[in-house]
Amino acid sequence: MIDFDVIIGARTLESVFAEYPVARDFFLNLNLPPLDEKKPLAEALFDATDDWLLEFGLTRAEIPELFAEFLRTMTATQAARRVGSLTILGGRDKDGAPENIELRVEAGTVISIVGPTGSGKSRLLADIECLAQGDTPTGRRILIDDASIDEEERFRLEGKIVAQLSQNMNFVMDLTVAEFLEMHARSRAVGAAESGDASELINLCFECANSLAGEKFTLDTKVTQLSGGQSRALMIADCAYMSRSAIVLIDEIENAGVDRREAIALLAQSEKIVLISTHDPLLALGADKRVVIKNGGIFKILETSPEEKRSLGEIEKIDRLLYNARRTLREGGRIDNVGDI
Amino acid sequence: MKMITVAGPPSSGKTSVILRLAGSIKLKIGVVKFDCLTSFDKARYDDAGIPVQVGLSGKFCPDHFFVNNVEGGVSWGLRQDLDVLITESAGLCNRCSPHITGITSVCVVDSLSGVHTPRKIGPMLKFADIVVVTKGDIVSQAEREVFAWSVKQANGSAQILSVNGITGQGAFMLGKKVLEARDITSIEDTRLRFTTPAAACAYCTGETRIGEAYQMGMMRKMEFDG
Numbered sequence: 098m099i100d101f102d103v104i105i106g107a108r109t110l111e112s113v114f115a116e117y118p119v120a121r122d123f124f125l126n127l128n129l130p131p132l133d134e135k136k137p138l139a140e141a142l143f144d145a146t147d148d149w150l151l152e153f154g155l156t157r158a159e160i161p162e163l164f165a166e167f168l169r170t171m172t173a174t175q176a177a178r179r180v181g182s183l184t185i186l187g188g189r190d191k192d193g194a195p196e197n198i199e200l201r202v203e204a205g206t207v208i209s210i211v212g213p214t215g216s217g218k219s220r221l222l223a224d225i226e227c228l229a230q231g232d233t234p235t236g237r238r239i240l241i242d243d244a245s246i247d248e249e250e251r252f253r254l255e256g257k258i259v260a261q262l263s264q265n266m267n268f269v270m271d272l273t274v275a276e277f278l279e280m281h282a283r284s285r286a287v288g289a290a291e292s293g294d295a296s297e298l299i300n301l302c303f304e305c306a307n308s309l310a311g312e313k314f315t316l317d318t319k320v321t322q323l324s325g326g327q328s329r330a331l332m333i334a335d336c337a338y339m340s341r342s343a344i345v346l347i348d349e350i351e352n353a354g355v356d357r358r359e360a361i362a363l364l365a366q367s368e369k370i371v372l373i374s375t376h377d378p379l380l381a382l383g384a385d386k387r388v389v390i391k392n393g394g395i396f397k398i399l400e401t402s403p404e405e406k407r408s409l410g411e412i413e414k415i416d417r418l419l420y421n422a423r424r425t426l427r428e429g430g431r432i433d434n435v436g437d438i
Numbered sequence: 439m440k441m442i443t444v445a446g447p448p449s450s451g452k453t454s455v456i457l458r459l460a461g462s463i464k465l466k467i468g469v470v471k472f473d474c475l476t477s478f479d480k481a482r483y484d485d486a487g488i489p490v491q492v493g494l495s496g497k498f499c500p501d502h503f504f505v506n507n508v509e510g511g512v513s514w515g516l517r518q519d520l521d522v523l524i525t526e527s528a529g530l531c532n533r534c535s536p537h538i539t540g541i542t543s544v545c546v547v548d549s550l551s552g553v554h555t556p557r558k559i560g561p562m563l564k565f566a567d568i569v570v571v572t573k574g575d576i577v578s579q580a581e582r583e584v585f586a587w588s589v590k591q592a593n594g595s596a597q598i599l600s601v602n603g604i605t606g607q608g609a610f611m612l613g614k615k616v617l618e619a620r621d622i623t624s625i626e627d628t629r630l631r632f633t634t635p636a637a638a639c640a641y642c643t644g645e646t647r648i649g650e651a652y653q654m655g656m657m658r659k660m661e662f663d664g
């Protein structure tokens with residue numbers, strides 16, 4: 098563990114900022130007037146007026162402590178938790194009948210979840226999201242790396258190991274694609290070294306998003322102006338490259354105008370555990386396994402067979418046909434003969 | 439009886455979260471709602487069968503009004519035999535906060551409100567034990583992550599919980615924290631976690647006319663450049 102109290106006591110602000118770019122935010126958040134960065138904090142603080150300190154209810158002695166605490170929190174927040182496997186221990190269906198199931202999913206695997214509408218697909222994703230421990234309506238339990246998670250761990254992991262993508266999500270920040278990716282990169286950077294790698298990561302993300310999207314966009318497009326398909330493509334690429342979360346839950350991203358199979362392959366390749374609730378045969382068969390839900394319970398778990406992989410090829414052809422038909426119409430063409438498109 | 443203070447900007451989802459929380463724990467919950475001029479929340483609590491009292495602060499800062507009335511709220515809760523008393527208040531001035539030392543405090547913020555909002559909200563968020571982030575269902579994962587990071591910047595020690603005010607997803611995790619709250623029989627002699635403003639000016643006491651001649655008490659003048 099880094100001793101921030103020592104660092105802050107001994108080093109100039111300049112050198113602290115150079116190593117931990119996030120450190121500047123501490124002063125921005127407190128609205129502190131510019132300090133002499135050539136001095137260590139305690140010394141630089143003699144320039145701050147008592148009035149200013151009073152305003153924020155702070156004392157000179159307290160600020161270095163708060164600053165150290167801030168750096169401890171901001172650097173600890175970033176530490177990613179690696180997840181090798183996720184296990185779903187069955188609970189009960191809507192009638193209370195037991196599921197009798199144990200499904201272990203390893204990193205880099207894609208699982209699809211299928212079933213009629215209202216059957217409980219989103220519920221299963223919700224159980225995983227909150228790392229259920231027999232305390233949700235389904236009674237399911239989720240294990241990480243074969244171990245159950247105690248209450249404290251669960252609160253600590255909240256929001257950190259599960260990323261979500263759904264049809265309803267939109268970008269709301271008033272930023273360009275480049276600024277958006279920079280901001281996300283900045284929020285996950287621990288030290289300066291990582292901030293340095295950010296531009297490479299940003300480019301990777303951008304290029305990948307563009308290859309998934311039907312229509313290309315540029316780095317200076319506002320994220321709020323992206324089309325549905327472009328937004329989805331950027332969200333997926335961002336999830337794959339930027340998000341530290343080891344588990345990705347996707348609730349219905351079909352018909353979004355993105356190359357769905359490539360998108361899922363990308364997530365799996367980033368060694369994440371991917372679960373997709375879907376009504377789309379391409380996504381369902383593209384997964385390694387699929388979970389069939391009926392009446393709130395896991396009814397079957399099917400491995401995608403070699404025959405099914407062949408069928409997938411046929412379905413892809415139909416999908417491509419539909420895609421081309423859509424494009425022909427969009428470009429003002431006619432479809433007089435299906436064979437021509 | 440346990441007590442929780444819930445604060446957050448208007449429309450951040452406080453009432454929704456409290457309603458979902460009530461649905462997820464099997465305890466008798468009652469609410470004291472502090473508002474400014476009008477409140478539309480009473481009907482929603484009534485519909486859910488949750489006992490509610492509404493206090494309108496009118497010409498007072500709602501947070502000051504809160505401090506003046508919160509003890510009355512506690513006595514009401516005890517008379518109602520509540521398991522959990524929740525106060526809901528919209529920190530309208532952003533300078534004050536209703537959080538009390540020793541009482542579990544929750545700040546509700548909405549992920550649509552902009553990533554820098556948590557850093558601007560002030561004591562209401564800074565001194566909360568739990569920060570509930572709502573509306574995560576409609577923003578991208580990346581924005582959720584940046585938002586949580588921004589909350590951490592403003593309050594590094596709070597537990598951040600994501601709760602969907604519509605579906606209730608995540609509310610039961612908040613419920614677990616509520617169950618850990620301390621039992622109280624009175625809050626006499628407890629303290630606010632942050633001072634209310636040190637100053638009172640003429641406008642605090644009802645003055646409406648503009649001009650130097652009418653200004654009294656403590657005030658601060660802006661310095662304009664040029």
Ligand SMILES: Nc1ncnc2c1ncn2[C@@H]1O[C@H](COP(=O)(O)OP(=O)(O)OP(=O)(O)O)[C@@H](O)[C@H]1O
Binds near residue numbers: 191235
């Ligand atoms: N095992 C269960 N026990 C109790 N309630 C359940 C169970 N499984 C699902 N439910 C409830 O059933 C309702 C419908 O489930 P859900 O929203 O997950 O359906 P879905 O399969 O995602 O449907 P759609 O395809 O329309 O999105 C939800 O309120 C959910 O909480």
Ligand SMILES: Nc1nc2c(ncn2[C@@H]2O[C@H](COP(=O)(O)OP(=O)(O)O)[C@@H](O)[C@H]2O)c(=O)[nH]1
Binds near residue numbers: 450572574576604
């Ligand atoms: N999509 C979405 N809407 C929400 C969520 N939480 C609250 N809302 C909506 O936000 C609006 C304001 O909520 P309300 O509870 O009245 O906020 P309050 O003023 O803080 O009490 C309502 O229309 C809610 O339905 C959420 O998690 N997701």
Ligand SMILES: [Mg+2]
Binds near residue numbers: 218219348374
């Ligand atoms: Mg669903």
Ligand SMILES: [Mg+2]
Binds near residue numbers: 452453454479526
């Ligand atoms: Mg309300």
Ligand SMILES: [Zn+2]
Binds near residue numbers: 500501502531532534
């Ligand atoms: Zn106030």
Ligand SMILES: [Zn+2]
Binds near residue numbers: 642
């Ligand atoms: Zn005043």
